[in-house]
Amino acid sequence: MSETLPVATIRTQVTVPLRFPDGYTTTARLFTFDGLVDGREHLAFRLGDPSAAERAGDVPLVRPHSECLTGDVFGSQRCDCGPQLREAVQRIADVGGYLLYLRQEGRGIGLYAKLDAYALQDAGLDTFEANVALGHAEDERDYTVAAQMLAALGVGPISVLSNNPEKTEQLGRLGITVTEQVPTGVFLSPANADYLAAKASRAARAADLPFVR
Numbered sequence: 530m531s532e533t534l535p536v537a538t539i540r541t542q543v544t545v546p547l548r549f550p551d552g553y554t555t556t557a558r559l560f561t562f563d564g565l566v567d568g569r570e571h572l573a574f575r576l577g578d579p580s581a582a583e584r585a586g587d588v589p590l591v592r593p594h595s596e597c598l599t600g601d602v603f604g605s606q607r608c609d610c611g612p613q614l615r616e617a618v619q620r621i622a623d624v625g626g627y628l629l630y631l632r633q634e635g636r637g638i639g640l641y642a643k644l645d646a647y648a649l650q651d652a653g654l655d656t657f658e659a660n661v662a663l664g665h666a667e668d669e670r671d672y673t674v675a676a677q678m679l680a681a682l683g684v685g686p687i688s689v690l691s692n693n694p695e696k697t698e699q700l701g702r703l704g705i706t707v708t709e710q711v712p713t714g715v716f717l718s719p720a721n722a723d724y725l726a727a728k729a730s731r732a733a734r735a736a737d738l739p740f741v742r
């Protein structure tokens with residue numbers, strides 16, 4: 530059963546050349562929106578040529594990426610967000626699709642609370658237990674705005690670039706047809722090993738649950 534998706538519209542679109550610290554360059558078409566349900570400034574990056582993919586009988590590759598200031602911008606080694614973002618941009622640009630940059634820091638609890646959670650993790654809790662200890666859900670991310678952006682962009686069926694089945698399930702419940710979930714690479718460093726282990730054990734538990742559509 531699909532939930533009713535509030536309508537969002539494209540506000541502005543603009544072309545931005547991108548250059549990453551490792552020298553990789555590409556060009557993105559950025560979209561902003563009116564009518565996103567939480568009123569935050571989420572962005573869609575169109576990369577490559579998704580309409581060519583559709584003409585070839587393929588579907589656009591889409592990554593919903595939740596903002597991580599410390600990882601995305603500053604190269605924090607406590608998570609794998611920066612390398613995942615870098616990988617996603619290139620893989621999407623190669624085949625055509627969209628990167629949806631979602632302003633939901635720290636699994637949706639916000640930047641300061643994420644750093645509070647880091648402090649608790651330094652005292653021995655894992656990333657999910659720390660969120661719960663702070664009075665939050667383990668994961669408060671919500672992909673409604675991602676579905677709204679895809680609808681506003683006129684995107685039909687998609688494949689989702691993610692290791693997280695929850696994203697695919699939420700998008701499906703929101704009426705987005707997901708034909709495939711494509712895994713991302715795993716970027717291990719000494720500083721993020723515990724984080725990745727916690728993520729993997731929770732994801733394995735989630736993967737055991739029957740899909741709800």
Ligand SMILES: [Zn+2]
Pocket residue numbers: 597599600601608609610611
């Ligand atoms: Zn991160």
